[in-house]
Amino acid sequence: MSLELNNVNLTYPDGDGVVTALDDVSVRVEPGELAAVVGPSGSGKSSLLAVAATLIRPASGRVSVGGTDTLGMRPRELSELRLNRIGIVFQQPNLISALTAVEQLMVTEHMRARPLREARRTALETLASVGLDGKEHRRPHQLSGGERQRVNIARALSARPDALLVDEPTAALDHERGARIVDLLSEATRTFDVATLLVTHDTEYLGAAKQVLEMRDGRLSAYETA
Numbered sequence: 001m002s003l004e005l006n007n008v009n010l011t012y013p014d015g016d017g018v019v020t021a022l023d024d025v026s027v028r029v030e031p032g033e034l035a036a037v038v039g040p041s042g043s044g045k046s047s048l049l050a051v052a053a054t055l056i057r058p059a060s061g062r063v064s065v066g067g068t069d070t071l072g073m074r075p076r077e078l079s080e081l082r083l084n085r086i087g088i089v090f091q092q093p094n095l096i097s098a099l100t101a102v103e104q105l106m107v108t109e110h111m112r113a114r115p116l117r118e119a120r121r122t123a124l125e126t127l128a129s130v131g132l133d134g135k136e137h138r139r140p141h142q143l144s145g146g147e148r149q150r151v152n153i154a155r156a157l158s159a160r161p162d163a164l165l166v167d168e169p170t171a172a173l174d175h176e177r178g179a180r181i182v183d184l185l186s187e188a189t190r191t192f193d194v195a196t197l198l199v200t201h202d203t204e205y206l207g208a209a210k211q212v213l214e215m216r217d218g219r220l221s222a223y224e225t226a
């Protein structure tokens with residue numbers, strides 16, 4: 001089921017006035033499809049992801065995840081939706097330093113009340129699917145930057161979410177590692193049949209995207225190469 005934003009507007013208070021972060025934004029991403037959003041700093045890309053993740057409620061407009069309209073959902077329902085149907089990958093992996101790769105995933109499986117044995121099986125399967133076979137029992141400091149980002153992506157995918165929201169996943173990586181992470185996201189998007197929305201500064205990685213959009217001053221439109 002798709003990820004869909006319709007006519008979304010978002011403002012933040014700014015002194016006596018307001019700053020418009022999202023201005024009538026609409027986008028639809030189908031399952032198995034990767035959409036990339038580029039745009040200058042401060043144009044509203046992170047705000048777009050935060051609204052799609054239901055972390056911020058827009059002033060107006062609709063956000064629907066996996067066919068479920070989130071408008072009117074209570075905070076508790078939204079928390080459940082985020083836990084079970086939305087995967088979020090931030091720029092920094094935010095892994096817990098004391099836990100092994102498999103344990104990082106099991107923590108969130110535990111929050112989903114999965115039985116231990118099933119949680120471990122899902123965690124191991126998901127880690128294997130992102131190329132971390134044989135490294136499941138390593139702690140973050142025993143993994144490379146790219147591998148840590150893979151654990152992060154695996155953790156976001158372990159619930160088999162409807163939507164995967166990715167914020168600048170290549171920012172802390174060199175070109176080659178960055179390219180491999182985008183390839184992995186593109187492959188995982190198809191394997192997990194998830195609707196992926198990727199925000200990136202790097203226009204060189206856009207080949208993997210089915211649609212490329214550009215954010216400028218809070219407005220989203222088709223990206224045109226210069």
Ligand SMILES: Nc1ncnc2c1ncn2[C@@H]1O[C@H](COP(=O)(O)OP(=O)(O)OP(=O)(O)O)[C@@H](O)[C@H]1O
Pocket residue numbers: 012013014019020021039040041042043044045046047048
């Ligand atoms: N919590 C907030 N309160 C007030 N203004 C905010 C808040 N968060 C973001 N903004 C403003 O909203 C606009 C969009 O910010 P946003 O973080 O979405 O941009 P961005 O494209 O992700 O930028 P970057 O690439 O630098 O991360 C900016 O003008 C920013 O200053």
